[in-house]
Amino acid sequence: MSNDKNIRIVIDAMGGDHAPKEIIEGVVLASKEFDYHLILVGDEVKMNEFLKASDYDHEKISLVHAPESVDMDEAAAVSVRKKKKSSIAVGLKLIEEKQGDVFISAGNTGAVVAASTLYLRTLPFVERPGIGIVFPTLLEPMMLIDAGANIHPKPEHLFHYAVMGSDFMKYVYGQSNPKVGLLNIGEEETKGTDFHKETYAMLENSNLNFIGNIEATDIVMGKTQVLVCDGLIGNTVLKVIEGFAKGAAELLKRELKKSLLCKIGAILSIPAYRAIGKKIDYREYGGAPLLGVNGAVIISHGSSNAKAIKSAVRAAGEYVKKQVNRHIIEDLKKNNRNGNIES
Amino acid sequence: MSNDKNIRIVIDAMGGDHAPKEIIEGVVLASKEFDYHLILVGDEVKMNEFLKASDYDHEKISLVHAPESVDMDEAAAVSVRKKKKSSIAVGLKLIEEKQGDVFISAGNTGAVVAASTLYLRTLPFVERPGIGIVFPTLLEPMMLIDAGANIHPKPEHLFHYAVMGSDFMKYVYGQSNPKVGLLNIGEEETKGTDFHKETYAMLENSNLNFIGNIEATDIVMGKTQVLVCDGLIGNTVLKVIEGFAKGAAELLKRELKKSLLCKIGAILSIPAYRAIGKKIDYREYGGAPLLGVNGAVIISHGSSNAKAIKSAVRAAGEYVKKQVNRHIIEDLKKNNRNGNIES
Numbered sequence: 001m002s003n004d005k006n007i008r009i010v011i012d013a014m015g016g017d018h019a020p021k022e023i024i025e026g027v028v029l030a031s032k033e034f035d036y037h038l039i040l041v042g043d044e045v046k047m048n049e050f051l052k053a054s055d056y057d058h059e060k061i062s063l064v065h066a067p068e069s070v071d072m073d074e075a076a077a078v079s080v081r082k083k084k085k086s087s088i089a090v091g092l093k094l095i096e097e098k099q100g101d102v103f104i105s106a107g108n109t110g111a112v113v114a115a116s117t118l119y120l121r122t123l124p125f126v127e128r129p130g131i132g133i134v135f136p137t138l139l140e141p142m143m144l145i146d147a148g149a150n151i152h153p154k155p156e157h158l159f160h161y162a163v164m165g166s167d168f169m170k171y172v173y174g175q176s177n178p179k180v181g182l183l184n185i186g187e188e189e190t191k192g193t194d195f196h197k198e199t200y201a202m203l204e205n206s207n208l209n210f211i212g213n214i215e216a217t218d219i220v221m222g223k224t225q226v227l228v229c230d231g232l233i234g235n236t237v238l239k240v241i242e243g244f245a246k247g248a249a250e251l252l253k254r255e256l257k258k259s260l261l262c263k264i265g266a267i268l269s270i271p272a273y274r275a276i277g278k279k280i281d282y283r284e285y286g287g288a289p290l291l292g293v294n295g296a297v298i299i300s301h302g303s304s305n306a307k308a309i310k311s312a313v314r315a316a317g318e319y320v321k322k323q324v325n326r327h328i329i330e331d332l333k334k335n336n337r338n339g340n341i342e343s
Numbered sequence: 344m345s346n347d348k349n350i351r352i353v354i355d356a357m358g359g360d361h362a363p364k365e366i367i368e369g370v371v372l373a374s375k376e377f378d379y380h381l382i383l384v385g386d387e388v389k390m391n392e393f394l395k396a397s398d399y400d401h402e403k404i405s406l407v408h409a410p411e412s413v414d415m416d417e418a419a420a421v422s423v424r425k426k427k428k429s430s431i432a433v434g435l436k437l438i439e440e441k442q443g444d445v446f447i448s449a450g451n452t453g454a455v456v457a458a459s460t461l462y463l464r465t466l467p468f469v470e471r472p473g474i475g476i477v478f479p480t481l482l483e484p485m486m487l488i489d490a491g492a493n494i495h496p497k498p499e500h501l502f503h504y505a506v507m508g509s510d511f512m513k514y515v516y517g518q519s520n521p522k523v524g525l526l527n528i529g530e531e532e533t534k535g536t537d538f539h540k541e542t543y544a545m546l547e548n549s550n551l552n553f554i555g556n557i558e559a560t561d562i563v564m565g566k567t568q569v570l571v572c573d574g575l576i577g578n579t580v581l582k583v584i585e586g587f588a589k590g591a592a593e594l595l596k597r598e599l600k601k602s603l604l605c606k607i608g609a610i611l612s613i614p615a616y617r618a619i620g621k622k623i624d625y626r627e628y629g630g631a632p633l634l635g636v637n638g639a640v641i642i643s644h645g646s647s648n649a650k651a652i653k654s655a656v657r658a659a660g661e662y663v664k665k666q667v668n669r670h671i672i673e674d675l676k677k678n679n680r681n682g683n684i685e686s
Contacts, residue, residue, distance in 0.1 A: 256612065
């Protein structure tokens with residue numbers, strides 16, 4: 001635990017639907033559970049307002065002032081150009097200047113991706129970073145990458161995502177030789193567009209544990225631990241699952257209203273629903289790493305509450321301690337030597 | 344009902360995971376419920392084998408022999424080129440030669456799309472047909488189009504899908520002025536790729552009831568009655584929902600095993616689960632129209648059972664009786680005059 005003291009986790013206090021309140025509460029929670037040094041970035045007055053209410057170890061949490069903040073629906077490119085003093089920009093500069101080890105934000109995803117790429121630049125061999133979301137399956141947790149950072153990827157971008165996703169699942173989740181799949185509309189090698197076919201060939205020639213095309217029906221079955229796709233489809237997949245979960249719960253509620261017995265039954269089964277809710281609750285999953293930037297960035301869900309931020313701090317610490325980026329660079333090098341990257 | 348006698352519904356007896364058994368049983372079921380004339384196309388020997396077992400009105404069901412059949416995983420283009428006597432080809436030729444009014448197949452979707460386009464060609468103004476899948480939402484049923492026929496669409500293709508989907512929901516489902524949405528990764532007009540932006544502009548300038556971009560989280564909420572997207576994403580959305588439904592059920596089963604009370608509870612709530620199951624069961628929804636071909640084609644799920652085929656027959660009859668294609672041509676003409684189709 002002692003080394004944990006030396007890990008500096010920078011948190012965007014102003015990003016997210018419930019910022020700064022839930023963010024700061026989450027950081028305070030984290031400060032009680034972990035030894036990391038936590039650096040909150042945002043409007044100093046507002047941050048102090050929420051902090052003075054709660055008691056916490058002042059050794060563990062420090063503040064850095066950022067006068068501006070990026071709105072959740074603000075155009076990413078514009079925000080990066082115009083708001084050089086936003087909590088996102090100031091936070092990432094701390095990482096760039098090695099005054100912090102990892103940055104967490106539940107703010108405007110597009111802005112975080114754009115600013116991270118601008119301030120931290122990308123790892124060697126990597127052209128475009130990707131958002132990797134880890135979620136549960138009927139077997140092991142699986143990372144879907146890219147979940148929306150790159151909606152115009154080249155095949156080699158997906159190849160990089162596969163390498164980076166494999167290393168993340170290997171070193172942070174302890175999965176040995178994670179299975180990698182390519183999300184496609186059919187399992188046969190010939191399915192999909194030319195983009196899919198080129199990506200398929202690249203993955204097959206690599207030293208990754210590539211098992212072929214995976215159809216979306218099989219995502220939840222846990223056939224792979226890493227599933228690569230373009231950001232447009234990845235983002236859609238996540239939103240469908242999120243929406244369907246909400247919708248199914250609502251449908252169930254309506255049906256149960258129709259009969260007292262059903263309702264009693266449902267009440268008795270509540271613990272089961274709770275367990276499932278916990279399983280599919282992204283808040284348990286600590287946010288999504290932005291893999292491929294030359295630094296550690298964790299993107300949390302916009303609706304993150306204190307609990308979600310605490311899990312994000314845990315994930316961020318692991319990301320740094322397991323030196324995921326160092327492993328990624330080594331593995332990209334290896335693959336590059338094998339001539340699997342076209343550039 | 345008397346006019347129903349004049350409607351000739353052609354069914355591919357050899358297509359689907361459970362063909363010909365379930366297909367033929369479904370047609371027999373349909374013959375007891377509807378007055379349509381039903382024409383089964385497939386291997387005469389096999390068809391008779393299954394038919395002689397069941398009693399049915401021989402006036403209502405007739406057979407047309409097709410010596411070949413297309414495998415479920417056969418490459419579509421090849422099957423069309425090489426199997427000119429497949430049940431799909433023979434069935435579609437009946438429609439082409441006006442010896443049938445609508446064709447139903449639960450077979451190889453790619454082969455049905457390719458053969459339909461080859462034998463029937465497309466409606467005026469339409470370049471590429473689209474598969475429209477109707478499924479339930481928390482409000483009204485919604486058609487998602489395209490669900491996989493066209494993975495390289497142009498913006499005007501999606502515009503055609505919007506017009507055709509609106510007419511289908513209007514005349515078959517009785518929805519007045521259906522709301523149309525564009526599936527995108529954000530609600531703002533500026534979201535997505537150039538493809539999305541061009542499609543957005545085209546829909547906004549049309550006389551459709553276009554309400555803007557829809558995120559996948561909102562699909563199940565029923566914000567629109569028609570949702571257009573490219574075939575790659577549409578196909579993925581459907582498969583995610585299908586897979587997630589399976590996975591959620593499995594998760595629930597596992598959790599319930601853990602406690603007797605939970606299990607008793609679940610048993611009491613079974614009627615609610617059944618009701619939901621029925622709501623999200625594609626078998627209730629009678630297959631998906633292939634909109635844009637110059638003729639009526641209904642594509643049923645590969646795993647269709649007798650009940651699904653019976654629902655498909657119902658949907659096929661409605662499609663013909665409501666003269667959906669005539670309305671589509673009129674509306675495409677109108678929109679064309681308004682200069683909304685770039686061609």
